[in-house]
Amino acid sequence: MQIRIRNFGPIKSFDLDLSKKFTVIFGKNNIGKSYSTSVTYLILKNLMKFGYEKLDANLTEFGESFRESFYATYEDIGNLTNRFSQKGMKLVLCTDALELTIESDGKKLLFHNVATAGNKLTGSPDISHIHYLPASRSGLYQALSAFSQIFAELSRSRGFLKKKVDIPSIPEPVSDYFLGLSAIRKRETEDDNEILRLVREMEKNILKGEVHFNEETKQMVYTPCHTDLSLDMSLTSSMVSELSPVVSYLKYIVASADGTSIIFIEEPEAHLHPETQVRLMEIFAELVRANVRIVMTSHSSYMFNKMNNLILDKKIDPETTGTVVFKHTDEGSVGTYVSTDELGADDENFLDVAEKLFNEKLELVEKLDTGERAE
Structure with missing residues (x-):
């Protein structure tokens, strides 16, 4: 094609x-x-x-x-x-x-x-399966995460709003990227999954820590090696925050998908x-x-x-x-x-x-x- x-x-x-x-x-x-x-x-x-x-x-x-x-x-x-x-x-x-x-x-x-x-x-x-990871992944993720929380508050306060709230449009590839991360659910995968092996290698040798998804806050968090910390992306290095979306897509979405992504x-x-x-x-x-x-x-x-x-x-x-x-x-x-x-x-x-x-x-x-x- x-x-x-x-x-x-x-x-x-x-x-x-x-x-x-x-x-x-x-x-x-x-x-x-x-x-x-x-x-x-x-x-x-x-x-x-x-x-x-x-x-x-x-x-x-x-x-x-x-x-x-x-x-x-x-x-x-x-x-x-x-x-x-x-x-x-x-x-x-x-x-x-x-x-x-x-x-x-x-x-x-x-x-x-x-x-x-x-x-x-x-x-x-x-x-x-198809996925799009745009440039400035970390900044987009953090901005859209904050925006979604604001929108949720506005929705709850709808009765107090006197004017229509105009929401700026977001390009579909960017919105798909954010929705993909927001919809992450932990899935069972086989122990010999090659993609998960590569994810673990990235976490161990590049990120020096683990990226996981907080089920309660619906946010990515980072745990440095040999600690019990759970850091928000805004508190991590630029390298960690830029690679974490890549790791998350591979770990939670691509690794468990049937067929070719x-x-x-x-x-x-x-x-x-x-x-x-x-x-x-x-x-x-x-x-x-x-x-x-x-x-x-x-x-x-x-x-x-x-x-x-x-x-x-x-x-x-x-x-x-x-x-x-x-x-x-x-x-x-x-x-x-x-x-x-x-x-x-x-x-x-x-x-x-x-x-x-x-x-x-x-x-x-x-x-x-x-x-x-x-x-």
Whole structure:
């Protein structure tokens, strides 16, 4: 399955190959990485609601459901035209059996150009569950947690309110993320569960403590190793608070799920020391081998280089791994798959910066040396 994105916000073009089990998207800030992952999430989420095999018979229902998700996420779709070329947005869902084009006339979404090659969607990804972990996970979680408590108080005090309370809209991927954490329930899992083993490894070797869910307060709490403390996320380090939602999703949701899960995660390296970033990439590689699909965005050269080392070490399969680099053009950003083989992925994102810094260092050393000789 492939999702083609054209003239969507800052993006000129990007084709996301969902046959890959591990997709890593690199690029500069404000270039469209989040646009690409959020709209892909919405398409997949609504596809899964009706079942891949039944989509050709449920296109009307899919269209209504996708429109609702889309409008909840992007309030003014008129602003989603290519901001550089002013061309209209186009999203194309392609499988071996169906091609569906979604466009905008500036006011509403239009669905057309449906071509069916059979009565069953072949080539669809084997995915049963989908999750989205946005950037600034900790801040969003704490803010929305506080907001939900305020809203509960307002609801109880409804009789005393004299004016309507307007609640700001929240993009659907973000609200899904928060609702997923809020709905956590402890479930029985097998002792030999590979995902739980990786969670325990993250807690022991990275977080140096355990993340668990307080059934009474419905909040995540952190217990440092060798203590009986239960710390709210606001009282933990930035590293702990950013990784705790990842751990919680894996521990309480993904580990007990039947079938394959796909996780979209933005900037997992945020607030992490380079050593921790490297270890996290190792964990991601093991999760993929444990049948968890991952689509992640990143700015980290450490994670990029570790990914290449894991490919060389045969712990990441280059055949099922997609490495994407977004680059600016005059008509918007273009996301391109770079060559990825048994030697790793071509360094088209970080090499220029590293080379520039190295040359700058040589120039400064030469300048310093020349100045010392002049004295």
